[in-house]
Amino acid sequence: MKAIVLAGGYATRLWPVTKNRPKMLLPVGETTVIDRILGELEEDDRITDVFVSTNQRFATDFRDHIAASSFEKPSLTVEETAEEDEKFGVVGALAQLVDREGLGDEDLLVIAGDNLISFDIAAFIDYFEQYDDPTLAAYDVGSREKASSYGLIELDGEEVTDFQEKPDDPNSTLVSIACYAFPADAIRFDEYLNDGNNPDEPGWFIQWLVDDGPVRAFTFDDAWYDIGTPESYLEAVAWELDGDNVVAEDATIENTTLGENVHVLSGAEIVNSSLDGTIVFPDTTILDSDIRQSIIDRDTQVESLDLAGALIGAHTQLTNGD
Numbered sequence: 001m002k003a004i005v006l007a008g009g010y011a012t013r014l015w016p017v018t019k020n021r022p023k024m025l026l027p028v029g030e031t032t033v034i035d036r037i038l039g040e041l042e043e044d045d046r047i048t049d050v051f052v053s054t055n056q057r058f059a060t061d062f063r064d065h066i067a068a069s070s071f072e073k074p075s076l077t078v079e080e081t082a083e084e085d086e087k088f089g090v091v092g093a094l095a096q097l098v099d100r101e102g103l104g105d106e107d108l109l110v111i112a113g114d115n116l117i118s119f120d121i122a123a124f125i126d127y128f129e130q131y132d133d134p135t136l137a138a139y140d141v142g143s144r145e146k147a148s149s150y151g152l153i154e155l156d157g158e159e160v161t162d163f164q165e166k167p168d169d170p171n172s173t174l175v176s177i178a179c180y181a182f183p184a185d186a187i188r189f190d191e192y193l194n195d196g197n198n199p200d201e202p203g204w205f206i207q208w209l210v211d212d213g214p215v216r217a218f219t220f221d222d223a224w225y226d227i228g229t230p231e232s233y234l235e236a237v238a239w240e241l242d243g244d245n246v247v248a249e250d251a252t253i254e255n256t257t258l259g260e261n262v263h264v265l266s267g268a269e270i271v272n273s274s275l276d277g278t279i280v281f282p283d284t285t286i287l288d289s290d291i292r293q294s295i296i297d298r299d300t301q302v303e304s305l306d307l308a309g310a311l312i313g314a315h316t317q318l319t320n321g322d
Contacts, residue, residue, distance in 0.1 A: 001125070002106055003047050005037055006178070007054045007062060007113035008079055008093060013229045016313030017297050022058040023227055024113040025065060027263060027279070029240040033227055034113045035069070040121040042071050047109065050074040053097050077101055089199035095189035104187045110202075112178035116236045118222035121179075127218045128181035134209050135216040136160070137179035139224045150175035150226075151203030153217060160215040165203035174217075176203060177224055230295055230311050234277060237261060248282075259292075281314070 011018035018026070024034035031039075034052075041047045050073040054062050059078045066074050077100060079093050098104050109125065117137070128135040138155075141147050147170040154162040154172060163176070180202065186209060198204040209215050225236035238261040245262040247253060252269040259276030267283040274290045281298040289302050294310035296302060302312070303319040312318065 001046050001048065001109055001181075002103055003041050003050045003073075003109040003111070004094070004097060005034065005041075005050060005052045005074075005111055005113045006090065006093075007034060007052055007058070009114070010055070010057070011114075011228065014233065014311075017230075017295055017311060019313070022054065022061055023233075025061060026227070026233065027265065028116060028227075028237055029246060029263070033116050033236070036116065037111060037113060037121070038069070038071050038074055041109075042073055044122050044125065046125060047073065048106075051077045051097065051101055051103075052113070053077050053079065053093065055079055090202045091189055091197075091205050092193065092199035094202075095193055095199075098187060098189060105184055107184055108182045108187055110178075110180045110182070112226075114227040115178060116223070116225040116227060116239070117177070117179065117220075118224065119218075119220045124179060124218050125181065127216070131214075131216050132183050133214045133216045134183065134186045134206070135181045135218055136176045136206060138174050138217040138219045139177050140174050140219075140221075142173055144170045144173055147173045147175055150177075151201065151206065152176075155217055155219075158216055158219075160206070160210050160217050163203055163207040163210055163215075165198075165201050165207070174219070176206065177226070178202065180206075230309075234261075234279070234293055234295070237263060237279060238277060265298075 007024045011023040014023055025032050041050050052062055052074050063076050077097055124137055138153055152164045152167050152170045153160050153174055153176055192205050192208050193199055223239050225232055227233045227236055241261045243260045245258050247264045248266040250266055251264045254271045256270045257274045261277045262275045264280045265282045268280045269285045272288045273286050277293045278291050280296045283298055284296050284300045287303040290306045292308045294307050296312045297314040299314055300312055300316045305320050
């Protein structure tokens, strides 16, 4: 089996923090989201090759990241886009990748690189191998409002009977989480697109497969985070830290109270302040401030402020002093 890790998004809802960095490389505890995925794929002997699919804008970031890692399986594959409005859609990009890399003769695992999941990918592959049918991972988001933002599935036992992509009026809360396994004979992206089908969301391709044969659902409990907004990113970090704090050895913390789920990265300086549920990127200075549930990007100075739910870009100066 080969694996594709989707990392081609531009994460506009996380701008300015992700305007010049891919969200898959954002820190989550002591690692990153994509490294959690790559680590599991590296350990599974059934996975022979891992293709990290990204765009031209972030190709260098991922190339450098992979080169600096200890992973041996990943290689970079780059779609010819550099802006959000140039994207081919997920299915369109997959079709091009399969053609570009000569895939399609082996089973294929496809997983979004911004998926923080609580199950082991190996367990998902185990389940797929039981049936050798197209398989997706499914999670109950517990809210119809949330479900309307995802691909909604209906089941008969473990078999998918219907798939609705982002329905206005969802009739359940069970959604697909962009983790798929396809047997080689189901890698039919070109056929799907040549029939004039929607190239954007993979859910439409799943619906097309459901109409043609069995599709299985691997359901799981515990946790799943789709890191696409500041809120979901902070929730993912809080889940990973579980109330603890992570402070880089070379960060400076003086006369400061740290609540829960605080991550202070290298070179940051926090003085006479209070932080809770907040991420402080490298080389940032925070003085005399109270900051909650916020993301403060690198090389920023914050002084004498009370902030909640803030998203502050790099190289910013925010002060409220005399």
